[in-house]
Amino acid sequence: MKSLLLIFFLCFLLLYSCGKDSTQDPNVTVSAQSTDFLKSYYKTMNKFEVSVFYEDSADPYVGKRLNGKAYWDFFGSNIKELLRIEERGISFIYPKTLNEMKKVAKVDQKEWTSQQLVKRMNALSLKEHNQSDGVANIFFTNGFYKSEGEVKEGVLGIYIGGTNHIVIFKEAIKRIEQQSGLRVARFSEQSVLIHEIGHLVGLVNNGVPPVSDHHDQAHGAHCTNDKCVMYWLNEGSSDMAEFVRKYIITGDEGLFDSQCLEDAHSQMK
Ligand SMILES: [Zn+2]
Numbered sequence: 001m002k003s004l005l006l007i008f009f010l011c012f013l014l015l016y017s018c019g020k021d022s023t024q025d026p027n028v029t030v031s032a033q034s035t036d037f038l039k040s041y042y043k044t045m046n047k048f049e050v051s052v053f054y055e056d057s058a059d060p061y062v063g064k065r066l067n068g069k070a071y072w073d074f075f076g077s078n079i080k081e082l083l084r085i086e087e088r089g090i091s092f093i094y095p096k097t098l099n100e101m102k103k104v105a106k107v108d109q110k111e112w113t114s115q116q117l118v119k120r121m122n123a124l125s126l127k128e129h130n131q132s133d134g135v136a137n138i139f140f141t142n143g144f145y146k147s148e149g150e151v152k153e154g155v156l157g158i159y160i161g162g163t164n165h166i167v168i169f170k171e172a173i174k175r176i177e178q179q180s181g182l183r184v185a186r187f188s189e190q191s192v193l194i195h196e197i198g199h200l201v202g203l204v205n206n207g208v209p210p211v212s213d214h215h216d217q218a219h220g221a222h223c224t225n226d227k228c229v230m231y232w233l234n235e236g237s238s239d240m241a242e243f244v245r246k247y248i249i250t251g252d253e254g255l256f257d258s259q260c261l262e263d264a265h266s267q268m269k
Pocket residue numbers: 016018019020195199221222
């Protein structure tokens with residue numbers, strides 16, 4: 001049990017390294033989400049489509065969990081709660097199998113800056129986002145993230161500010177698989193996807209003003225609550241071990257805390 005907790009703890013250390021690079025990276029042209037995107041996600045869309053593209057050999061984990069649910073339903077249930085998909089009568093389309101995702105050719109490049117990733121993603125056959133049809137684009141690449149001239153091999157994912165683009169660095173996720181096993185790696189991949197969607201829809205203070213005091217300004221667009229998926233994890237935090245323990249014991253699938261949910265839900269009024 002102790003070693004299992006440690007494994008989860010280590011993967012979370014990697015998991016939350018995303019935010020620093022996506023929101024504090026001076027090379028990202030716009031750090032916060034734009035009012036146009038926010039308006040569509042929170043007020044006007046009646047369809048929300050998550051498009052997943054993956055490079056050859058950077059394929060996302062798919063399949064079913066022990067409880068019979070698809071891995072991608074973990075993502076789906078958290079996004080449904082965050083955006084009140086069912087209450088708003090939104091048609092929500094997200095993939096659960098590789099057949100529902102698009103495979104693209106592998107490019108021989110190991111390091112990617114956010115500008116290069118935007119260019120690369122814009123060249124994909126992206127669905128048009130507009131006020132009634134909300135779209136989030138997720139791209140799984142083999143390479144690592146590069147920012148300020150430094151390759152950040154611990155970064156699992158980024159949200160590119162002011163766009164509807166999310167990038168997952170599969171090589172970094174595969175390292176978790178090697179070190180901690182498939183189960184932990186799958187959970188990490190789903191969690192980082194949920195975390196990046198949080199940024200995409202303006203959390204925390206990334207376009208959506210917080211309703212309560214929970215913005216961890218020292219760490220970019222993150223939540224001060226160590227029990228929330230939007231938390232920035234400090235190394236050695238005993239609070240995080242507690243979060244993980246709670247997750248394992250309860251099997252609770254809701255990863256956003258009430259403060260982050262309240263921020264999102266306040267936008268729908
Ligand atoms: Zn983040």
